[in-house]
Amino acid sequence: MKISKLEIPHLKISNEDIIQAMKKIPGYLDITPSDFLELYNGALAHALERLKSAIKAEHVMETSVVTIDENSSLTDAAKLMADHNVSGLPVMNAQGKVSGILSEKDFLKHMNTQEQPSFMHTILTCLDTSGQCLAHKLKRFKVKEIMSAPPITVTMETPVLEVADILEANRINRVPVLDRQANLAGIIARSDLVRTLS
Amino acid sequence: MSFFNKMKGGGQSPPVVGLSEILWSWLGAFFGIMPVAFLNYNLFADTDLVFIIGSFGASAVLIYGAIKSPLAQPRNLLGGxxxxxxxxxxxxxxxxxxxxxxxxxxxxxxxxxxxxxxxLHPPGGATALIAVIGSQKIHDLGFYYVLVPVGVSACIMLIVALLVNNFCKTRKYPEFWF
Known part of the structure; x- marks a missing residue:
């Protein structure tokens, strides 16, 4: 289920709940249970809307972002990712804007022939080709030749729940956050979202 | 929903109030109507002044018996x-x-x-009606009817409501003033 599709049915209350709550209030309440239910549902829908947009990308993003130049070699990129223990990087062009995303998936794609290669596919191919390292052929590529472009990005004002939907819909693990001038302001990974929700 | 289906109701009626609420409502109404009636029948009995009219019985239901109701708040009582x-x-x-x-x-x-x-204050409807169908004494008051009995007695009943309703630990009046 999409997080931003959190809906009223999960928070439904019954007539009996209302009657019990009314009994706890000593005074006479000038309202019928069904009027109250209508009010409650309206207020709940309003509150959900408010919550959905309350936490924005800028509140959860990681601001110290490791980036790589689009003309770097894949060896440098791999080293950077290994050193910082990240599985993906925003790629910057000469103008200092984000021109793409480089992730482990992009490496795997170019080591295999499959459209959706997995780590295990790569292992299998490696084993089949009797010891020859598939990564070797990546040496001649530059970052911009294998990166995913154009990049999927969000703005600082994008509600976090919408960010979650974007990650899910595009099957990606991180998304760069851009400021109003389209400069890189931060990055949100799936793990950042988990931390926010817990 | 069809015209006749609407007449079926179908909703649930609210729960009954506790004994303490019943007693406090009784007390409020007793001490709220008392000064108004006393002015009318004892202090100003031989004058042309009227202090009590039927609609105050209805106001008492609201401001002593249903004090959380928006209809029972000072703005509604006095304004209405x-x-x-x-x-x-x-x-x-x-x-x-x-x-x-x-x-x-x-x-x-x-x-x-x-x-x-x-x-909106339901007894206001009675106040307007009494100005029309009331006694000669009421008709003779002209627009003074707005001041006495209506304005003055509503104020007296409001003061009693503030005193009695807030005397009880579980009650608070008003919810809002204006």
Whole structure:
């Protein structure tokens, strides 16, 4: 289920709940249970809307972002990712804007022939080709030749729940956050979202 | 929903209130009506002044018996009575020759005016109606009817409501003033 599709049915209350709550209030309440239910549902829908947009990308993003130049070699990129223990990087062009995303998936794609290669596919191919390292052929590529472009990005004002939907819909693990001038302001990974929700 | 289906109701009625609420409602109404009735029947009995009219019995239900209701708040109590009284007297002066018309006009217009001014207070309808169908004594008051009995007695009952309703630990009055 999409997080931003959190809906009223999960928070439904019954007539009996209302009657019990009314009994706890000593005074006479000038309202019928069904009027109250209508009010409650309206207020709940309003509150959900408010919550959905309350936490924005800028509140959860990681601001110290490791980036790589689009003309770097894949060896440098791999080293950077290994050193910082990240599985993906925003790629910057000469103008200092984000021109793409480089992730482990992009490496795997170019080591295999499959459209959706997995780590295990790569292992299998490696084993089949009797010891020859598939990564070797990546040496001649530059970052911009294998990166995913154009990049999927969000703005600082994008509600976090919408960010979650974007990650899910595009099957990606991180998304760069851009400021109003389209400069890189931060990055949100799936793990950042988990931390926010817990 | 079809016309006749709507008449079935189908909703649930609210729960009954506790014994303490019943007792406090009784106490409030007793001490709220008492000063108004005393002024009317003892202090000013031999004058032309009137202090009590039927609509105050209805106000007592709200301001001592249903004190959380928006209809029972000071804005509604004072505003509803005073606005309806003005309308009732004016309508009687204009259409007093046709009591059937004056009666219906007074009540209907009072409700509309109370709605428009956010002062809806059901007893206001009675206050407007009494200005039309009341005794000669009431008619003789003219627009003074707005001041005494309506304005003054509503204020007395409000003061009693503030005292009695807040005396009880579980009660608080008003919810809002204006």
């Amino acid at each position: 009575h005073i606005i309806s009284a003005i309308i009732g007297v004016a309508v009687f002066k204009l259409f007093g020759g046709h009591l059937w018309l004056a009666s219906s006009l007074a009540v209907a217009t009072a409700i509309a005016a109370m709605h428009a001014t956010k002062t």
